[in-house]
Amino acid sequence: MHCPSLVTAGVLPFCSLVSIVFAVAPQAIPFSSNSYGPDGPWHAITIGVGTPSQSLDLLPGGSWSSDVLAPSVCVDATACTIAKLAGFYNASASSTNVQIGQTGNIRNSSFESTVGGLPSLTGSADWMFETAALKVQDGVSGQTTDVNLSDFDMLVMSEASETLPDGTTYPVQIGSLSLGAPQFNQSWTRSPPNPRFNGTFLPADLFAQGRVPSNSYGLHIGSTAMRIPGSLNIGGFDQSRALGQVSSQAYLENHLPIDLLDIGIGVAEGGSPFNFTSKAGLLAAGNSTLSPSMSVFIEAPLPYIYLPQSTCDAITQYLPVSYQAKYGLYFWDTGAAEYQRIVSSPSFLSFTFRLNSNINQNFTINVPFALLNLTLTGPIVDRSIQYLPLRPTAGPSGKYVLGRAFLQAAFIGVNWQSASNDGSGAWFLAQAPGPNTQTQNEATTIQPSDATIVGSANSWTDTWKGAWTVLSETGSGNTSTGDTATTTSGSSTSPPTPKPPPKGISPGGIAGTAVGGVAVISASLLGVLFLYRRSRAAGKPEPGSQEERIIQTPLTDFGVEPRRESDGYGSELGTGHEPMRESGGYGSSELGTGHEPQRPVEISGGVYRPKELDDTGYIPQSPVEMAG
Numbered sequence: 001m002h003c004p005s006l007v008t009a010g011v012l013p014f015c016s017l018v019s020i021v022f023a024v025a026p027q028a029i030p031f032s033s034n035s036y037g038p039d040g041p042w043h044a045i046t047i048g049v050g051t052p053s054q055s056l057d058l059l060p061g062g063s064w065s066s067d068v069l070a071p072s073v074c075v076d077a078t079a080c081t082i083a084k085l086a087g088f089y090n091a092s093a094s095s096t097n098v099q100i101g102q103t104g105n106i107r108n109s110s111f112e113s114t115v116g117g118l119p120s121l122t123g124s125a126d127w128m129f130e131t132a133a134l135k136v137q138d139g140v141s142g143q144t145t146d147v148n149l150s151d152f153d154m155l156v157m158s159e160a161s162e163t164l165p166d167g168t169t170y171p172v173q174i175g176s177l178s179l180g181a182p183q184f185n186q187s188w189t190r191s192p193p194n195p196r197f198n199g200t201f202l203p204a205d206l207f208a209q210g211r212v213p214s215n216s217y218g219l220h221i222g223s224t225a226m227r228i229p230g231s232l233n234i235g236g237f238d239q240s241r242a243l244g245q246v247s248s249q250a251y252l253e254n255h256l257p258i259d260l261l262d263i264g265i266g267v268a269e270g271g272s273p274f275n276f277t278s279k280a281g282l283l284a285a286g287n288s289t290l291s292p293s294m295s296v297f298i299e300a301p302l303p304y305i306y307l308p309q310s311t312c313d314a315i316t317q318y319l320p321v322s323y324q325a326k327y328g329l330y331f332w333d334t335g336a337a338e339y340q341r342i343v344s345s346p347s348f349l350s351f352t353f354r355l356n357s358n359i360n361q362n363f364t365i366n367v368p369f370a371l372l373n374l375t376l377t378g379p380i381v382d383r384s385i386q387y388l389p390l391r392p393t394a395g396p397s398g399k400y401v402l403g404r405a406f407l408q409a410a411f412i413g414v415n416w417q418s419a420s421n422d423g424s425g426a427w428f429l430a431q432a433p434g435p436n437t438q439t440q441n442e443a444t445t446i447q448p449s450d451a452t453i454v455g456s457a458n459s460w461t462d463t464w465k466g467a468w469t470v471l472s473e474t475g476s477g478n479t480s481t482g483d484t485a486t487t488t489s490g491s492s493t494s495p496p497t498p499k500p501p502p503k504g505i506s507p508g509g510i511a512g513t514a515v516g517g518v519a520v521i522s523a524s525l526l527g528v529l530f531l532y533r534r535s536r537a538a539g540k541p542e543p544g545s546q547e548e549r550i551i552q553t554p555l556t557d558f559g560v561e562p563r564r565e566s567d568g569y570g571s572e573l574g575t576g577h578e579p580m581r582e583s584g585g586y587g588s589s590e591l592g593t594g595h596e597p598q599r600p601v602e603i604s605g606g607v608y609r610p611k612e613l614d615d616t617g618y619i620p621q622s623p624v625e626m627a628g
Contacts, residue, residue: 026236050094061300064116153199
């Protein structure tokens with residue numbers, strides 16, 4: 001069952017009726033097996049464009065046109081390793097390419113003012129329309145099938161470059177897959193004026209075909225580095241990717257705005273890698289001009305987190321990073337001792353937002369520092385560098401922006417149209433999980449009338465179990481990874497629980513048994529020492545012999561072997577000296593101190609001999625002198 005692709009006043013309600021009657025389910029979009037930089041790495045979606053089909057990998061997110069790269073973007077082949085892997089679209093090689101003069105174009109200018117264009121780019125591009133195909137999966141156990149899109153709306157970039165703060169440029173490396181727009185289609189007047197030409201978007205086209213229940217999507221881009229798979233559903237969302245409270249906000253034509261109230265640093269569990277466990281008030285720290293809330297845009301096409309300089313200063317004062325003006329970014333000092341403790345621990349950067357139109361309600365999204373330990377590669381830098389994706393400036397639109405780096409830890413979704421087709425839908429934001437997340441989960445439907453959605457009750461901390469190292473709170477050296485505690489101090493943190501005594505033996509009997517056992521062991525040891533002394537008196541080895549040397553350095557309680565003369569192997573740097581052995585952790589070794597271990601000492605004194613066991617236990621006899 002297919003709905004008409006051209007929307008009129010009555011078409012959208014008809015499509016809604018079709019989706020309800022036939023109970024269509026949300027469609028999951030599989031992710032590519034490849035990931036891409038040069039500022040990630042990031043998960044991508046594979047889509048085929050043109051006839052014959054040309055395979056492209058695109059980063060999911062954004063609105064209006066999808067941005068794709070033409071081969072001419074990469075004049076310098078050495079700067080386009082990533083772009084070649086992601087793929088180009090060659091319009092002249094397709095028999096189904098459509099262009100109309102009414103769309104206009106971009107020529108040697110910024111893409112920021114262009115609806116749907118990647119806002120950080122400068123260059124030239126043209127709108128084109130194509131057939132497109134991609135794979136979708138109906139539920140967890142449903143079959144993966146190919147779906148076709150007609151008049152797929154694309155902005156094809158023939159020249160496009162990113163510009164660094166110092167003026168250096170490099171070619172764009174990968175395009176983006178649009179996930180819809182406030183309007184069902186992007187329409188242009190043609191000559192003659194009627195009918196209008198409509199470019200289509202992925203969610204709206206699948207909804208018009210009757211394949212999904214609404215013109216909506218739910219996205220968690222995940223993390224390649226931390227092995228959090230991406231999740232994209234059209235017509236619904238994976239509830240396990242939206243934890244706790246889900247914000248519902250009104251969208252703008254080309255942006256998803258929300259009020260940011262504060263930024264902090266915290267630790268989810270265990271000890272802290274900082275000299276504090278939590279720190280709030282970082283958004284407005286050192287800047288009295290900031291109001292109690294700041295409107296920011298959530299934009300998946302942009303890679304960084306764009307914040308005021310004062311906010312970045314307040315955050316980075318606690319981190320082993322250095323600001324690199326050439327790139328407008330902070331580089332991690334990977335040689336610092338605290339670097340690894342921070343990025344592997346349950347510490348996070350927290351973002352507190354207004355939940356909805358009620359000014360008294362808010363919610364927080366935590367972004368672990370593990371997700372803020374990203375990698376810059378070529379063509380931005382000559383060698384791979386770990387960086388913190390904070391940029392101390394406003395985004396290309398002039399607003400502060402939370403981009404892809406933030407969305408690694410956040411769920412985002414949009415219901416583009418209400419049931420009345422008035423375009424006044426809503427967009428959603430929530431905490432996303434960590435690596436310990438079910439990869440195959442039944443999608444939850446977003447109906448055309450839904451202005452809110454309900455998240456999962458799963459614990460966010462639990463979704464990171466096994467992926468971070470919990471630090472000791474007491475400084476005793478105890479650490480834990482996930483749920484399993486590991487002791488590094490060399491001794492157990494708690495003694496074993498004693499077993500209960502066997503039934504039928506009285507407490508006195510147990511005590512007598514213990515005393516008798518000690519007496520037997522003591523008598524045996526004294527007997528051995530007595531025989532040893534007799535044997536030494538009978539046959540003492542020659543002074544200086546090998547046997548004499550071994551006897552003088554018996555095996556000690558420290559587990560160190562007898563010291564022997566060097567045979568030329570294993571000596572330190574040819575000095576003829578045996579290398580010092582490290583202590584086994586039970587006491588200091590005598591080797592290397594210049595002192596020989598002492599010989600066994602003869603023990604004299606008494607020993608208790610037990611009588612027969614009676615009802616009260618063992619009764620010891622008087623001490624008996626032992627012959628020396």
